[in-house]
Amino acid sequence: MQEGSGSNQENKSDNTGGSVGGGASFEDRADMFAQRVEESAERFGNRMEKQFEPYKRSGNVVWALFLIFIGVMFLLNSTGVVGWNVWAYLWRFWPLFIVLAGVQILVGRSRAAGALVSIFAVLVLLCVGFMSLLAVRSTVVTDWNVRLPQWFLDVVSQTNGVGDELSQEATVEVDAFENVESRDLVLDVGLAEFTLVDQDVEDYLHYDAQFYQNFGGPLLDRSFTNNKLSLKFKQMDQHSSVGVSKSPTYNFTLGAVDVPTSFDFTVGAGSGEVDLTKVKVNDLYIDIGAGQMDLTLSDKSIPSDFKIEIGAGKFVLTLPKTVGFKLNYSVGVGSINVGEENIASIGKDDVYRSDNYDKTDLKVTISAEVGVGQLKIETK
Structure with missing residues (x-):
């Protein structure tokens, strides 16, 4: 047991x-x-x-x-x-x-x-x-000889979808406004290609435009106050914001060159050539996004000062050799050239004076802000 x-x-x-x-x-x-x-x-x-x-x-x-x-x-x-x-x-x-x-x-x-x-x-x-x-x-x-x-x-x-090509002309006649003592011209051209020249004609402004149906036509706004004529030109809103690939073209003729004029240019991704050699320029402002603009001034049209703002685009300024200029500039990663000389380095704020600045009575002060684009000043 x-x-x-x-x-x-x-x-x-x-x-x-x-x-x-x-x-x-x-x-x-x-x-x-x-x-x-x-x-x-x-x-x-x-x-x-x-x-x-x-x-x-x-x-x-x-x-x-x-x-x-x-x-x-x-x-x-x-x-x-x-x-x-x-x-x-x-x-x-x-x-x-x-x-x-x-x-x-x-x-x-x-x-x-x-x-x-x-x-x-x-x-x-x-x-x-x-x-x-x-x-x-x-x-x-x-260009490439492609068949x-x-x-x-x-x-x-x-697929382009821009519609038919259209044309338009408009004139601001001298008889439409009396006793004009000064004039403001604002051009907002966006993606367009444009030219502007001043000529000895009576009308204040004339333009002819070629654009595409689905891109939207031009719009010119006119107003007159205190003997000042204000002209504002703008590209109308596009019918669709996507798919528009062909740029309109505008050709402007500025008359009545005896009327002192202030200019305001806004260029998005377009390009323009401006020749102001006859009209007296009071004020000048230029804003360039990713586009390009060439401006030629004469000793008759040169203002006392003006301002330039450049994003990723390019601006070429041509001045007469008789004009001395002072350039107050601020540059990011872009470049500033006077003739063949590169005067600005990356991330630099400085002042540049032309060789004849202290030797001439005709002077202009330029204020420039350059992002990643290019400013080029030439003299002739």
Whole structure:
């Protein structure tokens, strides 16, 4: 009996030990379970990485091609080959990136599929780039002696969406306003190309415009107060803010040159040539975004001072050699040149005086703020 009792006690002890050991075994089992989950997750991750590796490779190639394309377009913009208005046309093709993603999924995961997607992306980007170039520079076909099928030209014309080409003329006649002692002229040309010349004619202002139906026509506002004639010219709102790629052109003729005139020019991404050699300029303010403007003044038209603000654009000022000038400037990462001399370094505020500034009675003070653009002053 005692033997049996001992046996039962031993079994009881084993069971008790098993109970205690069971607690330890639970922790061990939990650790083993966590380890197996971690290993399974790692194997699953490796498997998925292998499966999506071709997508990653081809996706990286497509992304690299896209960056190269964007960089080339910016280079063409900054060198003046293509206007900044090309981006309004390029924006129309953003759904093509969804198409490229769909093609990438359809063709599979092989290396050959990745190469196929890359080739397709190159062809798409080349086609879009050339269509955009053709839309903003219609002479590219003749300049490069390129023969294109008519269906391709029709596609470019349809995607351009600017509508019919229109023309308009307007004149502010001398008989419309009497006893004009001074005049303000404000030109806000945006993306347009324009010219302005002063001539010995009676009318205060005349312009002829060529623009496209869906771009919006010009608007000239006239007011007369206290013997001052105010003329404000502005490009009307576009019918749509996206997809307009062809710039309008405006040619202005300023008459009544005996009337002292103040000028305010705002040039967005357009370009203009202004020749003021006869009219007396009272005040002058020029604001250039990403466009370009050339201004020629004479000893008869030179004001006592004026201000220039340049963002990413370019402004060329031509002064007579008889005029001395003082330039108060602030430049970011752009440049300021007087003739062939670069007088401004990055992030510099300073004052520059022409060699003849202290030797002549005809002087002008210029205040200039240049961001990443360029200011160039020439004398003739």
